[in-house]
Structures are given as structure tokens and as C-alpha cells.
Amino acid sequence: MEELTKIYSALSDKNRLRILILLLRKSLCVCELQSILKVSLSTVSKHLSILKEAGFIIDEKDKKWVNYKIDRLNPNPLIHQLLISTEIFLKDDPIILEDLKKIVVVNRIEICSN
Numbered sequence: 001m002e003e004l005t006k007i008y009s010a011l012s013d014k015n016r017l018r019i020l021i022l023l024l025r026k027s028l029c030v031c032e033l034q035s036i037l038k039v040s041l042s043t044v045s046k047h048l049s050i051l052k053e054a055g056f057i058i059d060e061k062d063k064k065w066v067n068y069k070i071d072r073l074n075p076n077p078l079i080h081q082l083l084i085s086t087e088i089f090l091k092d093d094p095i096i097l098e099d100l101k102k103i104v105v106v107n108r109i110e111i112c113s114n
Contacts, residue, residue: 003055007078010054014095015039016047017086020070021096022103023057024087027069031112036102055079065108 010016015037022028022036034044048068051057056079058071070083090096 003076004078006054007056007076007082010050010056011082011086013047013050015043016051017090018096018099019044019047019051019068020056020083021087021090022099023068023070024083025100025103027060027067028103028106029065029067029108029112032106032108033068035106035111036099056083065112 030041030044034041055074055076057068059066059068
């Protein structure tokens with residue numbers, strides 16, 4: 001029951017849902033997510049920590065960046081079903097549509113070096 005509670009709690013925040021949808025498209029670093037979501041870096045980091053603990057995402061070091069991505073190897077079928085359902089349910093959401101426009105133009109070299 002504890003694992004299930006973590007999973008559903010992770011989905012109980014609008015910004016975590018936005019992060020998941022973005023990461024379904026491509027790997028992103030904290031600075032890129034912060035730029036798209038327009039929240040503080042510490043808030044993004046907290047959201048990422050919750051999503052990682054619930055089993056939705058993993059991180060990978062890439063030179064000076066840590067990239068976050070969906071954990072496609074997680075053996076829990078509920079995680080995969082929830083990701084699919086969430087993406088389908090939010091496909092026409094105006095906030096998600098705006099986020100998906102931003103993901104195309106976000107440039108980590110410009111935003112992360114400031």
C-alpha cells in the first residue's frame with residue numbers, strides 16, 4: 001500500500017504532471033524545467049525528487065548536466081499505465097500545449113550558464 005500511496009501522491013500536483021508530460025517528450029535538466037514551468041529551481045528539484053522516489057523518473061549525469069527522464073525500465077505496470085493515461089487525458093490541456101511549445105525552443109546552454 002505504501003508504494004501505491006507514493007505513486008498517487010506524486011501525481012497529485014499540477015507541476016509534477018507537467019514535468020511528466022515534458023519528460024515523456026525528451027530528457028531535460030533542472031534549468032530547462034525551471035525555465036518552462038516558471039517556478040524556482042528548488043521547487044523543480046523537490047518535484048523531481050518526489051517523482052523519482054515514486055518510480056516515474058530517473059536521472060543520468062551528462063558532463064555538467066543531470067538529465068531527468070522517464071524510467072521506461074521500471075517493472076511496475078501501474079507506472080506505465082498511469083503515464084499513458086495521463087498523457088491521453090492532458091493532451092488538449094492549454095497549459096500542457098504551451099509547455100510543449102516551449103520544450104522545442106528551450107536552450108540549456110543559454111539558461112543554465114546564467
